[in-house]
Amino acid sequence: MLKYLWDPANAITAGGLVFSSASLFLAFSEHLELSVSVALWAVLSDHLDGIVAARTGNRDPDIAKMGKSLDGFADMIYGAVLPAAIIIQLSHASLLALITSTVLLVAGAVRLSYFANFGKSADGRFFGLPLSYDIPVMAAAFVVRPLFPSELFVTLTLGLFLVLAGLHVSSIRVSSPNAATYVAITIFALAASTILASRALD
Template sequence: MLRYLVDPANTITTCGIIFSALSLYLALAGFPDLSVAAALWAVLADHLDGVVAARTKDRDADIAKMGKSLDGFGDIIYGAVLPAVIVIQISEASLVALITSVAILAAGAIRLSYFANFGKTADGSFVGVPLSYDVPILALLFLVRPLLPDNTFVWVVNAVFLLLALAHVSSVRIPSPNAAMYTAISIFAVATSATLASRSL
């Protein structure tokens, strides 16, 4: 079983899952800024594994199949479970947070199930907003958190993620990222992760 991880892309995917686990630990330990900072590295891993997989020559079909499944589990962890946990934590387990977290998890599972069965559209676009948008949006919200009263910040996060849950299962078409987009996401993730981590250390 573990031999399927001895593949560059699958190794990167596994590292992303490890960062997600670290992020979950930090969220539950009461360090939301550090949690989001760690989650951004899971986002980086998710983008990088696909690039590496596409450039790996003569990749074994079974390894690719394992990688696709592993990637889906990684996506649900950092794209749905983690945001739900952070929303619950910052909202102090309120009723609104329960509604938001249920919406995020349900939408995430539906979105990934649809993608696993039907993939992209004929023009290469995604149907529904991908889960990979969640953590960067959460990071943006945490960047502006010092500018907002605590109660306002909590309500804004819940409202944004309720809208995101709807966007995940909508019929909106989202173009696949190009090289410039991947570069921008990588720079944003590294810079924002460093900024959020510096606030807590």
């Protein structure tokens, strides 16, 4: 099985899983800003593996098939499991956090299952909001966290992720990222990761 990880794109996906694991550890250790900072690197890995896969010539079909499945599991972990863990820790395992995290996990599983079976729409757009938006949204929320009272921030964050869960399984159509979008996401992820890490380590 491990031989499939020698493929550059699959190796990057596996690297993203390492970042997700580190982020989960930090979340459970109550270092939430560092957790979100590291999670952004899982997002970057997810974007990079697709670019590398598309540019790898003569890629073995079995390796590509393995990579597609691996990428789906990685998406579930960083796109739904990680935000759910951060939400639970952020609200000190409140009842609303249980509801929010459960809804988010179910929506994430449904969203990814639909995409795995039916793919994009005929015009090349995604049905429902991709899970890759969750961690950047979480990062943006944590960047502005100092502007809000603690209890209000928790309430707003939980509400925001309930909305995101609904968008994941909605009928909206979202365009696939283009080169400019990838550049913007990369710049945001690097900047937000630096801000959150610096704040946490001060």
